[in-house]
Amino acid sequence: MTTESLPALNDARLSIDERIATLTLDRHDVRNALTGTGLIEDIVTAAGWVNRCQEVSVLVITGAGSAFSAGGNVKDMAERGGDFAGDVAEVAERYRRGIQRIPLALEGVEVPIIAAVNGAAIGAGFDLANMADIRIASDRAKFGETFLNLGIIPGDGGAWYLQRLIGYQRAFELTLSGRVIDAEEARDYGIVLEVVEHDALMTRVGELAAGIAAQPPKATRLTKRLMKQGSRLELKDFLDLCATFQGMCHNEPEHLEAVNRMLEKMAR
Structure with a gap:
């Protein structure tokens, strides 16, 4: 038991063991899309809980299924529905009240965050990974700042994170080309710290998290x-x-x- 009870989540799972909290995005049916699901609210809720629970020293974020997160729901975009319905002011307000709550929440998390990137991290899913302090990638992971391919911009704050992570020139090229890169290239650019075999991902992340969690x-x-x-x-x-x-x-x-x-x- 913890001094701060685990919060109820809708589309993610949260657990704690040996001072390590693990948040697993659990909408593999839609490749853990952040929009059109309850994942935005779940991430924000988990971030607040981590700060209140003094028994947590590390937060690990990963995805269930084949993807870390596919980002925005493209079907909703095509239908101008869900988070993407309405005029300019309505869409802007949904971004502020919706996906933009994630960077604000994660930026305020008081403990180290490790992203265990188990698969595709695309669009807002890529940006979510970049909001972590450390990224460890499966050799099956893919990364892409693909917004421009859909005629939109990184509305979740991704451009702010990516250039601070790898520098303006490289971030500019990845964002303007919209190309998807594999885990090895992401490591070469400094996006991820390590690339490990897929089946060893959570073991390696657990070792790294345990080392941090052992500190005062x-x-x-x-x-x-x-x-x-x-x-x-x-x-x-x-x-x-x-x-x-x-x-x-x-x-x-x-x-x-x-x-x-x-x-x-x-x-x-």
Whole structure:
């Protein structure tokens, strides 16, 4: 049992084990499309729960079935239905109240996020993977910023993430070409950290997550916050934040516990 009960989700599954929370997108019938399903709400709900539950040190996001996420529901686009119905103002408002809640929610997650990319991550599904701190890919994974192929733009914030991840020029080429790349090319570009055999994906992600989860939990959350702020603050402001966070860490029991463990190892 956790101090914060697991939330009820509609189209995803959430579990926790050894301080690792795993969110599995579970609409494999539509290749885990984010629109036209309950997955947007599920992701936002899970993000809020992770922040409240102090027993979580890592969040893993993966997909059930053959795809990580196919992004938007193309059938709804063709029919001008669902999230894509209405005039300019109506569509814009649905984006703000819908899929754009995902980057805002995940950007605010206090623990490290690992995307276990089990298959195709296309369009908004690619962007979802890029919202994680680390991406580990199955050798079956495919990635594509394919919005322009459909005559639309990355309306979920994907252009913001991709250029920060791999630089403007490469992000520009992938976005404007709309081409789909395999896991090896994604690793070469720095989109994913590692590529592993499909059947070994969750084992490898579990090992990585366990290593992070073994670190002092409060300092881990502060370090995640610090890393996020590092690209946004001027050096002087950043150092001020470092000083404050360090003062907090030095006054936490977990700091002395970690120091004592280190001293014990040194004495052996």
